[in-house]
Every structure is written in C-alpha cells, then in structure tokens.
Amino acid sequence: MNHPHTSAPADGLPIYGTRLEGGKHWSLTVRAGTLMRLVDLEGGANVGMLFFNPLIPLERYNAPDTLKCQHTFKLTRGHCLYSDMGRIFCSIVEDTAGWHDTVCGNSNRALVKERWGLKSYQQYRNDWCQNGHDAFLVEAGKFGLGRRDLAANVNWFSKVCTNHAGDMTFDPGGSRRGAFVHLRFEMDTLVLLHTCPHPLNPAAEYPRAPIALELRHAPPVEADDFCLNACEENMRGFENNRLYRQCGCPPGGGGTC
C-alpha cells in the first residue's frame, strides 16, 4: 500500500479533501491534470465558482463563450468551461445533478437583507449571512483582482430553467443529497468559490447547505474521451489547449503546464 507521504497517489485516489459549510468562501490554484470532486452533502447546495489563468489573470472564465460554443443554456456532463481565449479551464467528466446554472450571478448584500434579513457578524459571528458578491470580492482581492475582474460565474448544483417566453424559474429540487460533479482541469487554473445561496433560492431561511471538495489525480485524456468528443467545438478547444502547453506558458511558469 502506498504511503501518502512517500509516494504519489495513484490515479483517482484523493490528494486532498475538505468540507465547506454553506455561506463560506475559499480559493485555490489547481494544476492541470487534477480532478475536483464536489459533493452536495445534504441536498440544495450552491457553489459559486470563477476561473482565471493564474499566470495571466486577464484570461478568465467566459460564460457566454462557454454556452454558445456548446449550444447550451445549462452545464452538465460533457461540457467544457471555456476561457475568453478559446481554451478550456476544465471539463465536466461526471455529473449526477444534471443541470448547473451559469447565468444568474450572485446574491448580494441587498438581496440577502431583503430575503433573509440582516444577520451581522457582530451578532451572529460565523453564522452571519454572507453573500456571493462580497465572497468573490474577498477571494479575488487575495490575488490582486477586484470589481473589474468579476463576471458571470457558475452556480454548481443550482437549476434555473426557462419557459417559451424566457421566464426563469429556480428548481428547489435541482440537486439532491449526495449529488456530485467532477471537474477535470485541462490547464492550471485559479479557482474562486463560495457556498452562498443561489440568488433565486426562495427558501424561507438563509440556506446553509454544506459541500465536500476533493482533489484527485485525473486519468489522462484518451482519444475517446466523452468531453473531447462531445462536439467538434470541444475538439478545437482541446487543440487550443495543446498549443498553449507547447508554447504558451513561460518557462518555469507552473508544473504540468
């Protein structure tokens, strides 16, 4: 048996795992070839997420490009998350929720106050009602990023569908206890995330659904990979990543990249 401190874990074995309560935020840099597993531990979770190139943060997740390149409004297995530079930050290689939102943005202070009331840190300590917008500002600030760098984010585990007139409806049953999504990172990526409620969540009380986050080594991308072959657009996206790996990264700029 491999000892975790003396040899590299085999493919699929966890490198790291943690639990985040609802209403919290975090950030980390994820290497290419890493699998991030997100688990909705109790059902009804929301994970707001943004992606940047850690070497050149001007390259960032672009929700419109991601949607139009794959002719989709929802995100699920087979979809890739694109940067504004035509490259793929990560691929959704597994998904048991089936529909993740990327067009509704974040809760903000005014929205949380109006829907769930003001719960200040002074009074409630770490059970205060954090909002997604402020959570991203805090995490972005750690990397020298700010208001000008925030754009449309992913809301993992949140389903928002539309009718023929374009009216949007939040589905409270969009994600059940134990639902998970696996993201395979195709390039080194700075990830900002929060577990604040989805801005359209109508719950009577401020939702505090916890999640598990695990990092593993991803198996290599094979020629018959589901995401690679999901559409011709993704084949070209992977080809852009290949060019980037060949000549786009500064020497010593980062590990596998």
Added chain:
Amino acid sequence: MLKESALSADSARYRRVIPAGDYWFDLVREGQRFRIVDVEGNQAADTLLFSAADPAERYSCVDTLRAQRNVYLSVGSALLSTAARPLAHIVADTVGRHDTLGGACASESNTVRYALEKRTMHSCRDSYLLAVAENERFGLTKRDLTHNINFFMNVPVTADGALTFADGLSGPGKYVELSAAMDVLVLISNCPQLNNPCNAYNPTPLEILIWDADVS
C-alpha cells in the same frame, strides 16, 4: 414587447452611422435618449455600458436577467450595473426581443466555434480592444470588457436547456431606444461576424441617434 418611440429623427441632437466592423464609444448623459437603428436589417449591435463616474461599475448581464427573471431584453428592461443599479432603460423597441447571453465574438472563440484557421477574422472583441486603446481618457482596458448586450440578435433558450441562434426578428429600419438613468459610457461594436446568421452573413451599417432630455 413592441413599442414605437414618439421622438422624431429630425429633433435628434446627434446622428452618426457606424459602418459594419467599426465601433462607437461615447458619453451619453443622464436623461438623454439614444436609439440604435438596424439600418438594413439583421445586424447585431454588441453593446456595453459603463457608469461614467465610476467605470468599474458596468453593465451586468447576470444581474439584469436575474432581476427581471427573464432571459430576453425588450421594452421595460432595466439594464442593471454590477452594483444592481439601472444604467439605462429600454423605452422603445420595434424588434421585440434582444439577446444578452451570447456575448461578443472574438478571434479566439471563433477558433472554437468555426475553425482554428478563422483566428485572423475580424471580431467584436478586436473592435472593443481598439476602442479602449484609442480612448485612453475613459481609463478602460481588457479587464473591463465584460458580457455585452446583442441588440437585434435572436438567441432562443429552450425548456430543456439548449441555446439556439435563430434567424433575426429584426429588419430594415427597426430600432431599440434607451433612456440613460445616469451618465453612461456606451461602447458599441457593429458586429463583423461572417460565420453565422447573426448578421445574415452580410454585415451592414447601424445608426446612432441621441435626443436631449427635454426634447419630446
């Protein structure tokens, strides 16, 4: 929703044609109304708005759509900023539906959508980048080029979560008119895209008209 404007082009204080593939970038004052005319029909106007007083506060498609709980823009839509304040309102519209999910075309997204060899074709983002470079007084850079509005573009969302690019609802002479809710910088790329039907494969001119607040 369809609604014609009561304003006559003759009373406009400013008129300017934007040729296909060019940009228009200027200040519109609070209370002024500005109209974008699809002169020959089926021409996408990729539009960004910024607070002139604080350009880091800018148009936010996600806040706009979430607040109105609808994925299309038309009369009555408040175009909200990243601080969830109205930058402008759509006050007249002879098309009925406009997109803000599809973003702007870029050299790099063209490689993914169409072919790697399309990377040298002209794109809206190229126009945006030139616009911010040629107008340094506004203090904007690539950081500020966020998700835009596509006036005159029809991008229906289906109930099962697909996104489709359909034939435009627009036609020659149709227009959308906005009222500025604060002093705003308006950046429009007259879309040069040749690879999909958003411009009917034939990019054509747009026209901008501006009326002062007290003109009726």
